[in-house]
Amino acid sequence: TLLTCLALTWLNPHVYLDTVLLIGSISTQYDPNALWFGLGAVTSSFTFFFSLGYGARLLAPVFARPRAWQVLDVGIGIVMWALAAKLLVGV
Incomplete structure (x- = not known):
């Protein structure tokens, strides 16, 4: 279990993308x-x-x-369609 937790943490590319690139870039401001x-x-x-x-x-x-x-799925679908529409319209 401990090895699985460590693998999910340290082998996850989002760890590096979010903390190093995203937060690191924003922190310079x-x-x-x-x-x-x-x-x-x-x-x-x-x-x-x-x-x-x-x-x-x-x-x-x-x-x-x-x-x-089902309600959660519909809510997520609405958010995704709204984001797609916003990207298409360019607002």
Whole structure:
């Protein structure tokens, strides 16, 4: 289990794309406040993953019903169509 967790963490290309390239590139805009930017990034990451884990636990009874998955899928579909339309229109 521990090796699987380590592999999912360190062999995941998004680890490097998100932290090194994306956050690293954005952080250069906040050079005088680099410490605060770093602390904010760490805090928001912790909050996101903490909420994701406990939110999944809290919503498990809701998503035990197939209808909840259908509603979620429709919502995701609407968001994807809206993004596609926005890209097509160029707004």
